[in-house]
Each structure stands twice: as structure tokens, then as C-alpha cells.
Amino acid sequence: MQTWLADLQQLLAHGDAVVLVTVARAEGSAPRDAGTKMIVTRDATRHTIGGGHLEWKAIDTARKLLRDGMRVAHLRRLERFALGPSLGQCCGGAVVLAFERLDIGDLGWVTTLARRLAHGEATVRSVAFATTASAAEAVLLSEPEAGAERADCLLWDHASASGMSANESANASALLTETLVAREFAIELFGAGHLGAALVRVLATLPCRVHWVDEPGAAFPPDDMLHAPDAHPDLHFDACSDATQAVMQAAPQSYFVVMTQDYMRDLALAECILRRGDYAFFGLLGSYARRQQFEQRLAALGIDPMQIARMQCPLGIAGIADKAPESIAIATAAQLLQAYETHEPGHTASAAHTTTRR
Incomplete structure (x- = not known):
């Protein structure tokens, strides 16, 4: 809303x-x-x-x-x-x-x-x-x-x-x-660590719906977020034993962000997202070295190189070097907004259109 x-x-x-x-x-x-x-x-x-x-x-x-x-x-x-x-x-x-x-x-x-x-x-x-x-x-x-x-x-x-x-x-x-x-766009966020929590706090100020996924027993949502009086009405938590099922059930043109604390889970999620191919955005937390590792592993799994090239890793807009969770969250949210406005080019311009009738 x-x-x-x-x-x-x-x-x-x-x-x-x-x-x-x-x-x-x-x-x-x-x-x-x-x-x-x-x-x-x-x-x-x-x-x-x-x-x-x-x-x-x-x-x-x-x-x-x-x-x-x-x-x-x-x-x-x-x-x-x-x-x-x-x-x-x-x-x-x-x-x-x-x-x-x-x-x-x-x-x-x-x-x-x-x-x-x-x-x-x-x-x-x-x-x-x-x-x-x-x-x-x-x-x-x-x-x-x-x-x-x-x-x-x-x-x-x-x-x-x-x-x-x-x-x-x-x-x-x-x-x-x-x-x-x-105008809300659908974000599928995987990972409930400090970075995931910081990103959700930023996304709560933006016109989006967030489906936040981690495995059962994960320490999420944080108590302060769950019980806040102004809790994000479009934030949904999902403790899911098989996160790839959440990927398969996501709506077409979803925005995927993967930042779990498990390398193999991230790889499985990346494979599942890229095989779908109908996503609007896929971002993976990690360094350039991690991207190279994932590119090699995903290619070995038979993923289309054109899909691998669409993967955004490292996450966030360029030029922000600080690695504090809050800084990474802001940079990632800005990148998601850029992707949304690129993917939906008419939504801003059309809202500005005005006319006079006699």
C-alpha cells in the first residue's frame, strides 16, 4: 500500500x-x-x-x-x-x-x-x-x-x-x-543476519513488499522489528527449510537479494533464480573474488552465461566502500531503486504528466 x-x-x-x-x-x-x-x-x-x-x-x-x-x-x-x-x-x-x-x-x-x-x-x-x-x-x-x-x-x-x-x-x-x-515492487530477501535486518529497515521506507526468508531456527525477525509500533505492513517473514521452494513460488519479475551465511545455500539459490530467468533483479552479497567463484560453479552447473552476467555481485551502487551493515543496506536499496526505475520506465514520468482541459 x-x-x-x-x-x-x-x-x-x-x-x-x-x-x-x-x-x-x-x-x-x-x-x-x-x-x-x-x-x-x-x-x-x-x-x-x-x-x-x-x-x-x-x-x-x-x-x-x-x-x-x-x-x-x-x-x-x-x-x-x-x-x-x-x-x-x-x-x-x-x-x-x-x-x-x-x-x-x-x-x-x-x-x-x-x-x-x-x-x-x-x-x-x-x-x-x-x-x-x-x-x-x-x-x-x-x-x-x-x-x-x-x-x-x-x-x-x-x-x-x-x-x-x-x-x-x-x-x-x-x-x-x-x-x-x-507501485510496490516485490523483493525476495534471503538471509536474516545483521545485513538482512539493516536492509529491511531501509526498505521499510520505500514502496515495496518484502518476503524475508531464512531457515527454521534463525534469529529473525529481531524483537525490536517484530514489536515496533510502526512495523512494516508489507513485510512477511518465512522460516523455510528449503529456500529454493520460496524462489520457485515467487511471482514473475520479482527482485531477489541473497545474503545468507551459508555458501552452498547461496549457490543453490543462485542456480534456482538464474534457471527461472523471469526475475527483474538478482543481487548476491559478496566480493569480486566470490563472484568469480560463483561464475565458475554456475557455469559448471550448465547455467546460461547470459543469465550469469545478469547477476549483481558485489551488491550495491558503485562508489560506497564502507562495509558497515547500514552502508551496505543503503547502497543495496539504491541499486534496487535503480533497477526498478529501469525495469518500469513509465512509472515516474507518467506520474508527472499534467494537462489542462477547457
Whole structure:
């Protein structure tokens, strides 16, 4: 689940009123893309739309809506910010921010959206903004058009050509539609030592699902991770006597990371992963010398040399020499993100796409 949606669901379920802030449109250079979200409560914020003076102004506007919304149902507004002239930020572009006051009455559509995304179902969320009573319309969820299941955020502005000022136009009749997709990618992590634990802690901050595997009796998960109040909701532990079975049961296009403490187990896992061939990423912990040993052993087992060449060993992006578990974890997480964005080239660009309709 996308982290902003999980947080929104939790806050509303506890009876808190919040304002959901969305970058509805990004014009020119802007700190975050369209579709980026922030949640503002009476005394806290979660997530970010880019920081700086823009975010300060957004929080101030959101808290005014929290107060005013106690008397007006479904209070919403759009506001355009020129980043250079009015806010003194160096980006130089402009953004239109959408503000939606939500309370427990919105928990229904939020829960439905969370459930759909958890099942991998792309969903279009439509929100009306207007100066008339139509602004009180409920948030609508619908199926995306066939073939249009990439993340997108569109602001349909019906008054942009009417000669209004920027903020007058922004608050006239408009419709925000965004296609939300399950962006999480599936990571199969083998090895529950210090490195595995450090990597899981980093991955907990990223949009991924982690299946963490080690043999029965392994000292995992660590107590502090298992009982943490903010435990990763998409982390699943698996004490498995035959780890190769976990490889065979993994979904196609999974991201495999092998870092157990047993050479022969690593070799068996590498053979099984490479024979599948339908993985998005395979990384093996080890030095260049270990890679050479594995290349020879895997070739002797009859593995296709082109598959062996796909094996990432040593793990992690280049240029980080420190061998502390935390450093290796950060370098590995960065490499996984690089692989994901290469494997899914449309997911970032499509989320930034914006348009205006008359």
C-alpha cells in the first residue's frame, strides 16, 4: 500500500480530521511531481510536497481549512503558487495544490481505495472543486480506461481561458482525476543476519513488499522489528527449510537479494533464480573474488552465461566502500531503486504528466 494512504486510513479510523494536500499540477521546475501528497492534521504533518516556503504556506492553508471545515462538509479548494516571485524558491516554476478536508465520513472510500490497491487494481479517484454546492460531491472511485493503468494526475480546469486571475481560475469549476496504481515492487530477501535486518529497515521506507526468508531456527525477525509500533505492513517473514521452494513460488519479475551465511545455500539459490530467468533483479552479497567463484560453479552447473552476467555481485551502487551493515543496506536499496526505475520506465514520468482541459 502507498504509505500516504495507509497513514490516511489510520488517522481517519481514529476519528481525526485531516487535510489531504495534493500537487494537482506542476508547471515548469517544481520540487515534486503532480500526484505527490502530504497529510496535515491540527498539530502534525506526514509526508512532503517539497519543503521550503511552499510547504509552510500549504500547511498554513490546510489548517485554516481544518478550522473552517467544521461548519462546511467536504470543504475543498485549489490554490496556485508561483515558486519564484511569491515564495522566493529557486525552482522558478509554479504548482497548483489541491486541499481536501477529510474526516471519518471519508473512511469508506479511503478503505475501498486501499483494498483495491492492495489487490493490484488500478483506480481512478475523481474530486470536484467549485465555488458552488457541487463542491460537496463525494469523492468518486472508478475503473481506469482500458490500457490507461499507469499513474497519472490530471487537473481538468474549465475556466482557464476565461481571463480570470490564477487563483480565481483555480477555484472555479474544476475536476481533479488521478489514476492510482500499486507501485510496490516485490523483493525476495534471503538471509536474516545483521545485513538482512539493516536492509529491511531501509526498505521499510520505500514502496515495496518484502518476503524475508531464512531457515527454521534463525534469529529473525529481531524483537525490536517484530514489536515496533510502526512495523512494516508489507513485510512477511518465512522460516523455510528449503529456500529454493520460496524462489520457485515467487511471482514473475520479482527482485531477489541473497545474503545468507551459508555458501552452498547461496549457490543453490543462485542456480534456482538464474534457471527461472523471469526475475527483474538478482543481487548476491559478496566480493569480486566470490563472484568469480560463483561464475565458475554456475557455469559448471550448465547455467546460461547470459543469465550469469545478469547477476549483481558485489551488491550495491558503485562508489560506497564502507562495509558497515547500514552502508551496505543503503547502497543495496539504491541499486534496487535503480533497477526498478529501469525495469518500469513509465512509472515516474507518467506520474508527472499534467494537462489542462477547457
